[in-house]
Amino acid sequence: MKKQYERPVISQLNTGVMNKFGTKTEFTPTSHIDDNAVKDLLKEYGSPLFVMSERTIRSTYKQAVRAFKTRYPKVQFAWSYKTNYINAVCNVFHQEGSWGEVVSRFEYEKALNNGVPGNKIIFNGPDKTDDDLITAIKNESPIHIDHLDELYRLNELSEELNIRPQVAIRVNMDTGVYPMWDRFGFNYENGQAWDAINKIMLADKMDLRGLHCHIGTFMLAPSAYGIAAGKMSDLAIGIKQKYNKDIQYIDMGGGFATKNTLKGSYLPGADICPSFDDYAEVISTAILNAGFKENELPLLILETGRAMVDDAGSLLGTVISNKRLSDGRRATILDFGVNVLFTAFWYDHKISPAQDFSHYTENTVLYGPLCMNIDVVRENITLPPMKRDDQVVVHRVGAYNITQSMQFISLRPAIVMIDMEGKAHIIKQRENRETIEMNEVLPEYLKAFKL
């Protein structure tokens, strides 16, 4: 039996000042995901491969629910479809009790099709057509109004249909965080929000059920949520005083950070990411202290996306080749690139080899297989020497990768979910030419050619 081979490598030891954080060790191998060997998964389903852990989704969800419910009496999560809308993933959240939160007709239909009752699908977003609005009105879905045109249109539609739409307004505000997300909704500070509220209340054609905000994404400062929840509560209490109307819910949107490391960040994400408890504490405190009567406390809705699912997703892949760049750096080429790992533009993803190595490491650039310069998976990472056919695991890719990936040059990979017992289920087949060409139409006269 011959010995396991590892490429010979040598590097100069840095005798200068040690890195403040010591040497990064990212090379602890990840040979298994929820009891399944990475090499078996790749053998069975092909490489690259997305793997979702049902255990991690459910335990993350339970942590989030516990953090909020121990601090505030009425809490409801709504699964943000855009974050990961593979039906199997959505249904795990629905089984846990999550409503749906959608921003397009496509997502709306997905939620309906998954069996979410219309009145538990929150319809967000600036681009809702008449047909979308009519469907949502008839299904009694909470429609979150983004701008005045939509508000006026809803008034008209309610007359035409003779149904009172169930609505909330989206509010944007200064929470001390830059840049301010003021593109969506009505501004709090300059009175737009009150203007919209007055228009809804005085026309009296819709039911103003809630107030919604989404102050940003990957918000590392929980304090911003305290400010936002305070301003939302002020509005709700003001509506009660002015119109004697109880606001049924305050929807704080999404935006909690994950343990991924943002590019350019001095500290690793795992060290600075606030916990669900941190966010829950400031939000609950702000609402509880705002002055609601106890029996008039609004339902707190959360549309947490990335923090709910990032940890549950992994991307498995394979080394295609190694190169030495002209400046002496090592480059490793993988069989997946930014086409399937969109978040590589924002994060320095944690990437582990899937097999054992000696303790020797080297600095490497990780490239994808696309024929373009931007296809960089990691600009600089310390890994053991890897050779062709070695396998890697990219961690924390459950949010926004599957929904934003594209079939540029190569096709999108299969997705597998590992259930609570450790059994793998295919939840999306690998794409093939037929799936991509399904909607193409080749005019008759272009069918034949001679070369």
Place this chain on the structure above:
Amino acid sequence: MRIKKNIAISESGFIFNPAVGDSYSTNPIGTEIIKMLKESKSVAEINSYILNTYQVEASSFEKDLYDFVKMLEKYKLTETDGQEA
């Protein structure tokens, strides 16, 4: 081509160049190769030893060895016959 005589290499892959005070580290297979180079073994001998000992194909080891030797040259740890440091 061989490793300069004054270069010291330990079992654990620690390499020291006393002429300039620089140190390096290499993995176990790198240690074996450097030792063979120090013993003036030829590339053919190194090749056959590695291919007999490790699970690796000739073509990929050839590429890896070439790259490794280039790095040894870059770090000025080698000398060619008849040329002293």
